[in-house]
Amino acid sequence: MTINRIKNRRLRIQSIISENGGKFFTVKFHKSDGSIRKMNCRTGVHKFLKGGDLSYRPKDKPHLRVVFDMQSNGYRTINLDKVFYIKTGGRAAITWLTDGLLRDMLNPTDKPLEY
Numbered sequence: 001m002t003i004n005r006i007k008n009r010r011l012r013i014q015s016i017i018s019e020n021g022g023k024f025f026t027v028k029f030h031k032s033d034g035s036i037r038k039m040n041c042r043t044g045v046h047k048f049l050k051g052g053d054l055s056y057r058p059k060d061k062p063h064l065r066v067v068f069d070m071q072s073n074g075y076r077t078i079n080l081d082k083v084f085y086i087k088t089g090g091r092a093a094i095t096w097l098t099d100g101l102l103r104d105m106l107n108p109t110d111k112p113l114e115y
Contacts (some may be wrong), residue, residue, distance in 0.1 A: 004082050008067055009083075010062070014065070014080065016074075016094070019088075020042075020089070021044075023089055025042065025043055025087060025088040025089070027085065027086050028077065029078060031082075032079075034109070036100075040069070041070055043072065045068035045075075063081045064078070082100070084101055
């Protein structure tokens, strides 16, 4: 993918999350180990903060977004460049064809893929 396409997709995902206003949303993305993760999450949760700092400066890594995972009751970081699906309450689901999805489609395995 070209850098401009990745940045445009990242900006679109950031705006969708920001416009959602801290409400629940579903996101699917490729984890760093290559597996696919589906997460129901939200932003703006402060209840479980313990005063720790992030291990990075958010301005230095605009592709990372901290969310609260509702299933595991913990904070998680999503790499926005690896997101291929997002659905918020008032919007239709949006799916992008990423390099990882294309690779999975071109090199199928025996196990069924869950997108």
